[in-house]
Amino acid sequence: MSESVAVVGAGLVGCLAAIALAKRGYKVTVFDYRKDPREKSTTDRNLRSINLAISARGITSLEFIDAEMAERVLRDIIPMKGRMIHHLNGRQESQIYGLFGETINSIDRAVLNNYLLDELDRFDSDKVQLKFSHKLKKIKFRAPEELQSCIFSAEDGVEQVYGVDFIVGCDGCYSTTRDQMQREVRMRYSQEYIDCCYIELYIPPSKTYVEEFKGNFSLTPDHLHIWPRHKFMLIALANKDGSFTSTFFGPWKLVESLLKSRSRVQGFLQENFPDAMALMGLENAVECFMSYPKGALMCVECEPYHVPGGRCIILGDAAHSMVPFYGQGMNCGFEDVKVFMKLLDANHGDRAKAFQAYTETRHKDLIAIIKLAVRNYKEMSHDVTSMAFLLKKKIDSWLGKLLKDKWLPLYTMVSFRADIPYNKAVAISNRQNKILNVIQALMIASVSVLGYKALRLCYPAIRRLKRS
Amino acid sequence: MSESVAVVGAGLVGCLAAIALAKRGYKVTVFDYRKDPREKSTTDRNLRSINLAISARGITSLEFIDAEMAERVLRDIIPMKGRMIHHLNGRQESQIYGLFGETINSIDRAVLNNYLLDELDRFDSDKVQLKFSHKLKKIKFRAPEELQSCIFSAEDGVEQVYGVDFIVGCDGCYSTTRDQMQREVRMRYSQEYIDCCYIELYIPPSKTYVEEFKGNFSLTPDHLHIWPRHKFMLIALANKDGSFTSTFFGPWKLVESLLKSRSRVQGFLQENFPDAMALMGLENAVECFMSYPKGALMCVECEPYHVPGGRCIILGDAAHSMVPFYGQGMNCGFEDVKVFMKLLDANHGDRAKAFQAYTETRHKDLIAIIKLAVRNYKEMSHDVTSMAFLLKKKIDSWLGKLLKDKWLPLYTMVSFRADIPYNKAVAISNRQNKILNVIQALMIASVSVLGYKALRLCYPAIRRLKRS
Incomplete structure (x- = not known):
């Protein structure tokens, strides 16, 4: 009989882990506390997205799991060959990323997530089950040879208990799986917020088709746009429909002081980002800046990533939440899945050994990218000028x-x-x-x-x- | 009308904070998830105690809150003027702590805790209420001018809601108050386990009165006894009845390997602590070593310690869990209460200002003692030789x-x-x-x-x- 696994979290990393495990013959159930995002109306956006840039680590990991799947889920990516620096005087300056034309690739988080969920639907229901509106409450860890007991509260508030051979926690930076693991293992853990708040903004598609950009784009889509202003900055990444998802980053004190009046926000945006305001519409940008949620940015480091005996493991943001400035959060999470699968394969499914090896070999790489990502804020907002x-x-x-x-x-x-x-x-x-x-x-x-x-x-x- | 406060945790620091607040006219309710320890039978000991040493910071803090109370609760302390090093060959070597006869003072945690609870009982019940078997589940933070809402599950599992002006969390290193604060403020937080396991052991009172020690002690009671063996050690502190509470500290790997067989434990103890075994009784010590719980030692650092608007603050281990090797855990927790009260007094009860000032002024001192405590393990187990x-x-x-x-x-x-x-x-x-x-x-x-x-x-x- 095949072993059963509960994947906690149907985000990007959870979906990929579930696909990879299902392909290896495990009986997979994916749980998520949210509703199926594909059923949501588009007005339900959480207004906290930072567009993703998928690069080599993400792509090769998808391809390692399933090359055809990779092709399908990446069909909407928009290649970006460099940064476009927008100086205050309106001058644009292209800084190319690669040496030989390599690109990173813009993709809307929600679109990619939905595509990955569609991939899960391709499996037979006795191989993969998706359970939305299931919030993990507790894990009761048993002996390795017994079933591990996961307690979820379902939509109606009723508790449901699932017994599985092991658990893969992909439930993000506020991971409940990780919390529960801390009751079973002595985990080194640290979380730190950087002094930076982010606000989602939006550049609508151009009303006319722009020949030069091959679409309704009002800026070149093949660059990641940055308005670096030293202590704060604006960025923008293209979407398939011609719009750009834009994000403002700045210190909390600055944002709080601006928010005291509408006119302050208006003056600030117009003074520092006149060209971007022309594209967003100043009134519209001010409205978003004032009313949209203000996001915090947290780094999480921990160790170990697993419960001995191959009972539980955490991947993605649950194990290593990082700030978004190197564009590696998702790429690293996808790579986690690849590294994890390679270890499972190399150990012929001996989970105890594979999980242990994962913690031992992966830790130094995760710490390295977390630190790089923090460092890159200064590069993006200041050094580039x-x-x-x-x-x-x-x-x-x-x-x-x-x-x-x-x-x-x-x-x-x-x-x-x-x-x-x-x-x-x-x-x-x-x-x-x-x-x-x-x-x-x-x-x-x-x-x-x-x-x-x-x-x-x-x-x-x-x-x-x-x-x- | 006087302001109401929920003190979460009826341990040492929680009790002292409650006494201090009651004396300042606040309406205090103390909650603890345990039963009243004074009602427990003595067999209910948790077998994880490390005897406490109260020194100047602890004593002056008690005296600052109430000098007469200090005298009452400290009536059972046993002064210790130095370390007694027990070499492997049986030689004992006294190393004096102070320059001018100063002492630290051995006290049983449970005894001191009970005395502090008795002090709370001296207040009228409209000033102080004690609620045992109340486990904090959730804090719903409201606006500073509203009542903060604390949800407890009582013994019967029924949820009870209490509205209070503010909360003081003294609920130890696994603090639920701190967890709940993390949902309200961006808290820097880290926890780290040191590679050291501890096991409680016991030296019974001598059967006869020993003139030299003025009691039924089989070792001099006026020293903290240490058997330093570099990578591991044994310590012992005297109790009023002539017994000593002893604690073994050593790396987890060593302990796990010893526990594989009774004969290994026996050989290990006899070889490394022959004189201590003579006092404990080898069979008895082996039994305790094998069956008593194995404690982990964790350092917790965090910041801030409060929720803005004077809504919540954490003191003691909840804010700065440290390893026991400098004998400062409780002393520092008591000092927290003194510092907190001085700031409340200086700000004429303006909680928003006092809480903010507490975080700002206390942090560097708490970080300093956490680091000192870790460093002292090497001093106690190795350097002293x-x-x-x-x-x-x-x-x-x-x-x-x-x-x-x-x-x-x-x-x-x-x-x-x-x-x-x-x-x-x-x-x-x-x-x-x-x-x-x-x-x-x-x-x-x-x-x-x-x-x-x-x-x-x-x-x-x-x-x-x-x-x-």
């Missing part, structure tokens, strides 16, 4: 193009090279950075020496000029 | 005696000087440590030079001796 940063980036990408696989910029390793684990990418980048610093210093020194020599050469002429 | 450590300690206490208030050893500042905040104590100690290191290096150098000179002097004589 700094000369020194851009010079270093130029040298970095020039070396990358010249030396190919011998020199890999960090962004390339994180976003385009699924074969290099996060932790290794950081180690390689640290080594390269030392060399970069030396080159940069040498360049600045050479320029100074040349300048000095030029001055020496000109000096007699200048003196003569002065005297005359 | 090292020559270099003892030399440094000698110089430290010699300087302390010589320079009085101008030079204060860290242990003195933490345990005997309630007027120096933890964080300041650490800063002063770091400064002094630099000087200590120089003195120690100079002493070692002088000894080396003297040794060399002595050798040079003796060398001709030695050569002559050899030649003859």
Whole structure:
């Protein structure tokens, strides 16, 4: 008889984990406390979305699970080849991500999630069951050879008990699975909010078809748009229908002070993002800024990720919630599923060994990307406008193009090279950075020496000029 | 009308907070999920106690709240003037804590807790109510000017709702109050287990009265007894009846491996603690080691400690669970109450201001003592047997005696000087440590030079001796 698993959470990572497990013959039941999002009216949007960018780690993980499935669920992605920096004076500046035309890809979270749910529906109902409106209340952990007992409260408030061989918790940064695991194992756990609030905004589709952009886009869709203003910023990612989902990020104190009056918000937006306001409609943007929910950004680190004996494991945000600034949250979650499946396969389904190996091998990579993501806020909101940063980036990408696989910029390793684990990418980048610093210093020194020599050469002429 | 407060947790800190608040005219209700411990039979002990050592911070805090109450609840303390190191060969070595005869004081947790509960019973029932068998389920935070809503499940499982002006959470390291606060405020939070398991053991009273110890003690009661064995250790603190509560501390892996067989435990205890086994009775100790619960040791750090608007605050282990190795857990919790009351008094009962000031001023001190406590495990289990450590300690206490208030050893500042905040104590100690290191290096150098000179002097004589 096949083993049974409860997947808690029907979000992106939960769906992918369920697909992967079903394909390996497990009897899968997916639980989610929400209603089926495909049945919701579109007005039910939660107004807290930050558009996703799927890149190599996400795509190769989908392909590892099922190449045809990957093709189907990724049919709506919009490739983005770089950042488009919007300066205050309206000038736009393209900064290309890859060395050889690689792209990250914009996708609406809700669309991708629905496609993955559709994939689950393709399985027979004795292999995969979807149970919405089921909120996990408690896990009673039993001996590894017994059934683990999960207690859900269903829509009518009645408690329902499910016995399963094991549980895969993909229930996000406020994970109940993780809470329950903490009663069974001694878990190192930390959560930290960064001082940054986010607000969803919206750029509607252009009223006319734009030839240059091949759609009703009012900005080029093949870039991730950034309005970096040092302490705060605006970003925008294209949707298939020509609209852009835009997000404002800024310190809580700033936002709270702005929200004291409508005119403050209006003045602030118009002063700092005049071109974006022209596209959003200032009145509309002010309305959204004031009334839409204000999101908090949290980092979660923990260890271990499993309950011994192969009884429970957590993947995705439940195990490593990170801030969105490296575009790796979902990619990393999908990679979790790939790594987990590879370990299950390598251990011939011995869950005790596979779960243990997952915690042991995955931890350093998860910590590495959580830290990188925090660091990238400064890069996106501030560094991208700094000369020194851009010079270093130029040298970095020039070396990358010249030396190919011998020199890999960090962004390339994180976003385009699924074969290099996060932790290794950081180690390689640290080594390269030392060399970069030396080159940069040498360049600045050479320029100074040349300048000095030029001055020496000109000096007699200048003196003569002065005297005359 | 007086303001109402729910104190969650009738442990040591909860009781003291309730007494302090009642004395300030608040209408206090104390809730605890346990039954009244005074009604329990003595066989109901939880077998996880680590005896407490109350020192200056704890005592002055009790006295600040109510000097007469302090005298009553501290009537059973046993002063301890130093550590008694039990070497493997049976030799006992006294290491005095204070410079001028200061002591820390052994007290049984249950006894002190019961005395504090008795103090609460002295208030009129319209001022203080005690509600046992009430488990906090949820706090619904309302606007600051409204009543906050606390939902408890009572013994019969029925939910009861209490509306209060504010909540003081003293519900220990697994605090439900803190959990509920995390839904209202963005809380930085971390928990970490140290790799150390503890097991309660017991040295029974001596059968005869021992003149030297003035009681039925089989070891001197005026010391904290330590059997330091580097990676693990045993400690023992005296009780009023002549018995000692003893605790074994050691790595989880070691304990798990020992527990595989009774003979392993027996061999281990006999080999490492022969003198302690003679007092406990080897069979009895083995039985306790095998069957008593194995405790985990957790550090909790968080921030903020309050919900804005003076709606809720957490004190004691709920806010800063620490390992027991500096004997400061309860002392720090009592000091929390003192600091909190001083801020309430200074702000004339303006809770919003007082709570905010508490988080702002208390955090650095709590972080400092949490870190000190972890560091002290190495000192207790290992350093106390090292020559270099003892030399440094000698110089430290010699300087302390010589320079009085101008030079204060860290242990003195933490345990005997309630007027120096933890964080300041650490800063002063770091400064002094630099000087200590120089003195120690100079002493070692002088000894080396003297040794060399002595050798040079003796060398001709030695050569002559050899030649003859």
